[in-house]
Structures are given as C-alpha cells and as structure tokens.
Amino acid sequence: MMVGYTKENSSLVVIGLSVHTTPVELREKLAIPEAEWPRAIGELCGLNHIEEAVVLSTCNRMEIYVVALSQHRGIKEVTEWMPSTSGIPASELSQYLFLLYNKDATQHLFEVSAGLDSLVMEEGQILAQVKQVVKAGQGVNGFGRNISGLFKHAITVGKRVRTETNISAGAVSVSSAAVELAVMKLPDQASHGNARMLVIGAGKMGKLVIKHLVAKGCKKMVVVNRTEERVSAIRDEINDVEIIYKPLSDMLECVGEADVVFTSTASENPLILKQHVKELPFASEEMGRKRLFVDISVPRNVGSCVDDLESVKVYNVDNLKELVAANKEDRLRKAMEAQVIIGEESGQFEAWRDSLETVPTIKKLRAYAERLRIAEVEKCLGKMSDEDINKKTQKAVDDLGRGIVNKMLHGPMQHLRCDGSDSRTLSETLENMHALNRMFGLETEVSVLEQKIRAKVEQKP
Numbered sequence: 001m002m003v004g005y006t007k008e009n010s011s012l013v014v015i016g017l018s019v020h021t022t023p024v025e026l027r028e029k030l031a032i033p034e035a036e037w038p039r040a041i042g043e044l045c046g047l048n049h050i051e052e053a054v055v056l057s058t059c060n061r062m063e064i065y066v067v068a069l070s071q072h073r074g075i076k077e078v079t080e081w082m083p084s085t086s087g088i089p090a091s092e093l094s095q096y097l098f099l100l101y102n103k104d105a106t107q108h109l110f111e112v113s114a115g116l117d118s119l120v121m122e123e124g125q126i127l128a129q130v131k132q133v134v135k136a137g138q139g140v141n142g143f144g145r146n147i148s149g150l151f152k153h154a155i156t157v158g159k160r161v162r163t164e165t166n167i168s169a170g171a172v173s174v175s176s177a178a179v180e181l182a183v184m185k186l187p188d189q190a191s192h193g194n195a196r197m198l199v200i201g202a203g204k205m206g207k208l209v210i211k212h213l214v215a216k217g218c219k220k221m222v223v224v225n226r227t228e229e230r231v232s233a234i235r236d237e238i239n240d241v242e243i244i245y246k247p248l249s250d251m252l253e254c255v256g257e258a259d260v261v262f263t264s265t266a267s268e269n270p271l272i273l274k275q276h277v278k279e280l281p282f283a284s285e286e287m288g289r290k291r292l293f294v295d296i297s298v299p300r301n302v303g304s305c306v307d308d309l310e311s312v313k314v315y316n317v318d319n320l321k322e323l324v325a326a327n328k329e330d331r332l333r334k335a336m337e338a339q340v341i342i343g344e345e346s347g348q349f350e351a352w353r354d355s356l357e358t359v360p361t362i363k364k365l366r367a368y369a370e371r372l373r374i375a376e377v378e379k380c381l382g383k384m385s386d387e388d389i390n391k392k393t394q395k396a397v398d399d400l401g402r403g404i405v406n407k408m409l410h411g412p413m414q415h416l417r418c419d420g421s422d423s424r425t426l427s428e429t430l431e432n433m434h435a436l437n438r439m440f441g442l443e444t445e446v447s448v449l450e451q452k453i454r455a456k457v458e459q460k461p
Contacts, residue, residue, distance in 0.1 A: 033266075041053050041143060061112070106350060113127055113158035127155065181315055183216060186292075198221065200251060220242040261291065262294050295314060376401060381397060
C-alpha cells in the first residue's frame with residue numbers, strides 16, 4: 001500500500017556524530033574510508049525514502065548528508081543503517097548523534113567548510129576535505145543536484161570566509177596543533193631542539209607534522225614509512241634539516257630510541273600496543289624518562305591501553321581541544337565576521353534550492369501542452385484527404401502547432417524561473433507555480449514524491 005505524501009516536501013538532512021562530544025573510539029568505528037564512499041552512497045540511496053546522499057568522513061567528524069523524500073521516514077532509515085554498517089549498537093550511537101534539517105543543515109556545512117566547527121577553529125584542512133567529497137562524488141549515482149550544489153556552494157563559502165576575514169592567517173591545523181601540543185607537554189628541562197623526534201607515516205598529515213616541527217626549529221628527526229620514496233621527496237623539499245628514513249619493519253626499534261612519537265598512518269588497526277611499549281627502554285633523562293605519543297590518526301595507531309603505562313603519555317585528536325583557548329579574542333572576532341558571510345551565502349543557497357521546486361511544474365506543463373499539441377495536430381491531419389497530406393504540409397502543420405505552444409508557454413515559463421537571488425521574485429515564482437498546479441491539475445508535489453518512492457519500492461527484489 002502506498003502511503004500518501006500530500007503535505008510533505010523532500011528535506012535536506014544531516015545526521016552525524018558531534019566532534020565535540022563523541023569519543024574518538026566511536027568515531028573511528030563509524031569512519032568510512034574514501035574508497036568506500038561510493039558504496040555508502042549507493043546503500044543510502046537504496047533506502048526507500050533517500051533520494052540523494054553523501055558522506056563527510058574525516059579524522060575529526062562523521063556526517064551523512066541526505067535528501068529525504070520523507071523527513072521522519074528517511075531519518076529512521078539512515079539511523080538504522082548506521083549501526084548496521086559500523087557494528088555500534090543503536091542505543092550507544094543515539095546519545096551522540098545530532099540531526100539538522102534544511103536551513104540548519106546548510107548553515108552547519110558552511111560553518112564546517114569555513115573552519116568554524118573544527119576541533120581547532122580556523123582549521124584549513126577541512127576545506128580540502130569538502131573539495132574531495134565533491135571530487136569523489138562525480139559520476140556516483142545518488143550524488144545528485146541538491147547535495148552536489150550544497151557542497152559546491154560550501155567550497156565557495158570556505159574560500160570567501162578565508163579571503164575576506166583572513167581567518168586562515170596563523171591558522172592551527174590538526175597537524176600543527178599536534179606539534180604545538182607536544183611542545184607544550186615537554187618538561188622544562190627538555191626542548192623541541194634536543195628531544196628525539198619520530199614521525200610514523202609520511203602521507204599528507206605526516207608531511208605537515210614534519211613541516212611544523214621544522215618551523216619550530218627542529219633540525220633532526222626520524223621518519224618511519226612503508227617506502228622511502230615519499231620521505232625522499234620531503235627531504236628534497238626541506239633544506240638544512242636531517243631527515244632519517246627507516247622502514248616500517250624498524251618501527252618499534254625507532255620508537256624505543258625516540259622521546260616524542262607522532263603517528264599518522266592510514267592503518268585500520270593499531271600499530272603500537274601495550275605489550276610492544278613496555279618492553280622498550282625509557283625516554284631520555286631530559287624527558288623525565290617518559291615517552292610522549294601524539295596520535296593524530298583515525299582509527300588510532302596507538303592502542304588505548306598504551307596510556308596505562310607509567311613510562312608514557314598518549315595524546316590523540318580529542319586532546320587538541322586544549323589549544324582552542326589560544327588567541328580566543330581574535331578568533332571570536334573573525335568568527336563573527338565569518339558568520340555574516342555564511343548568513344548571506346546560506347540565504348542565496350536556500351533561495352536557489354527553493355527555486356528548484358518549480359522544475360517539476362515546468363516539465364509537467366510542457367508535457368501537458370505537448371500532449372494537447374499532438375492531439376490537435378493529429379485531429380487536423382485526420383480531416384485532410386490523402387492528396388492534401390504530404391511531408392511539406394505535415395511539417396507545416398506540426399511547426400504551426402509547435403510555434404503556438406511555445407509562444408503560449410513563454411510567459412508562464414518566464415514566471416516559473418528565477419535566479420534565487422531576489423526573495424520577492426522567488427516568492428512570486430512559487431505563488432505562480434502553485435497557481436499553475438491548480439489551474440492545470442498538475443499536482444506536482446504529491447505525484448513526484450509518490451512516483452519516486454513507488455519506483456524505489458518496485459526496484460526491491
């Protein structure tokens with residue numbers, strides 16, 4: 001039995017884990033690698049009431065954006081999908097989830113893209129991650145007009161905020177925050193100049209850690225990576241710094257010779273466990289014989305049990321919150337400037353999305369007029385004798401009918417289109433849409449929703 005949707009339009013919804021309250025162990029279980037994004041989009045759009053979907057999964061956040069044909073039914077389906085794909089019980093997951101709809105969902109993504117919702121405000125990496133979502137979504141069924149439009153607009157917002165507020169000047173990324181945290185936690189007798197530094201992983205995050213260490217004055221470090229190629233490239237890029245490459249097989253030996261260990265690999269399982277660390281020699285006397293681990297990977301590279309040892313201290317991405325207090329007044333001023341920009345851009349995007357409501361009406365009105373034209377042309381030709389009907393006559397009658405229809409539709413079509421930048425024009429456009437729906441019995445909202453849902457249900461085996 002098909003349920004009626006007479007009072008409901010499709011909704012833009014974001015369902016996610018709050019970066020500010022969700023423990024890292026939960027976020028890492030739900031994290032979806034980029035290679036799996038198309039699969040996740042396909043599964044989400046396979047749900048009866050989800051038309052479009054995308055996943056924003058980074059080391060700090062896990063958010064699912066969908067266009068739901070029915071808001072409450074769609075949310076129910078997505079929140080049931082999340083435990084099934086992560087293995088986290090729904091009862092445990094539900095206490096950390098947040099839900100935002102339509103304008104609030106738009107506002108949230110724009111704040112994320114601008115770096116205002118990061119663990120460390122002004123984080124620049126998130127804009128690149130939003131860009132990657134758009135790049136990965138190209139050609140994927142389910143990354144539709146609403147969602148792709150939202151994320152493309154979010155990129156515009158992120159760029160505009162950084163340009164107009166200079167919010168990225170002196171910005172603190174996850175990698176720079178990791179280095180700042182390590183420096184803050186060094187004992188008084190130690191310094192970043194003499195502490196023995198080890199970086200495990202030479203990918204994007206590892207490379208940034210190395211650069212921030214160099215910016216702090218570090219002149220020597222060991223880098224462990226699966227291959228030497230990336231380390232050599234980093235060494236060629238950075239002058240006057242001794243970067244020693246070690247293969248992954250030497251990792252534990254290198255950890256035993258280091259005072260500060262940064263980990264940033266894509267491994268889905270912990271690389272460093274309690275039994276590994278307790279067999280290692282202590283850190284140097286300057287470090288108080290206590291080794292410092294800064295793990296910025298999600299999933300974590302350092303097992304949570306390692307922190308139980310008295311000879312070590314482990315920090316992960318959640319500990320970076322300590323740095324948010326720095327430069328608070330300046331960040332607040334820039335954030336207020338950014339919110340003004342976000343407000344403007346949110347209004348423009350919502351107006352554009354509202355204007356999309358007229359598209360089904362335009363298509364239905366054209367189809368209605370075309371049916372009338374074909375019927376009248378056939379009726380006209382039917383009244384002619386065979387001698388009167390040749391290809392030239394038939395084309396002339398057909399062109400006549402088509403010309404009349406196009407001229408008749410020109411006015412209504414003009415009044416069903418707007419660029420979404422003028423709220424008065426948009427309001428008038430929507431009024432015109434509803435008037436045409438009533439006059440021609442198009443019933444667009446109801447029929448389009450029911451057709452989409454019926455098609456989804458009928459595709460099920």
